[in-house]
Amino acid sequence: MSRKLERIRDVAIEGNPALALTELETILAADPGDVEALRLKGNILEMRALNRAQYTADKLLRSRDYVAARACYESILAIDKDNTLALIDMGDHFRNLGALEQALGYYEQAIDRLSKGRCSWSRREEMVEAFGQAIELYRQLGKESDVVRLMTQRRRLVHRMRSRRNRDLSRRSSAERGRH
Secondary structure (H helix, E strand, C coil): CCHHHHHHHHHHHCCCHHHHHHHHHHHHHHCCCCHHHHHHHHHHHHHHHHHHHCCCHHHHHCCHHHHHHHHHHHHHHHHCCCCHHHHHHHHHHHHHHCCHHHHHHHHHHHHHHHHHCCCCHHHHHHHHHHHHHHHHHHHHCCCHHHHHHHHHHHHHHHHHHHHHHHHHHHHHHHHHHHHC
8 A cells, every 4th residue: 555545544533533534535546446545535435434333333324425435445356356454354254244155255356366376475464354254244144164164275375375485485585695
């Protein structure tokens, strides 16, 4: 995330989401396909809606901010169907509405993309969130076989990520020794 977007995020977190959204609209007017700005806009809209609705699904369904947040995530997925952050956001979005099966569908898509792609250690937080949310929902639904499946899949992915990171560190270390 760019420094400008980090600053806008901080403005929203500090209690001024309206100003943050105004600044994001300026960025998006210049580049409607700015995926990071769209995601931040969706996150801020969703945060504002959740604060107002006090997490009741009925109020969320009537919230323009909540609907607009979903539109931001859908726009990102129209640009990049493999955007795991937007898939996770959609999962969170539907989980907050109580639509657990829909939420699981998005978390599973994110997990699928993370598992099939070149998943590096830098994407660890995405992996932790996607797997964690899905495992929690499967537990709530009493689907223990899915919990076990995802825990096994997560363990394998973490092992793969650690192996890749260790290989990369080893190569860098060898290259540095070769220069000296």
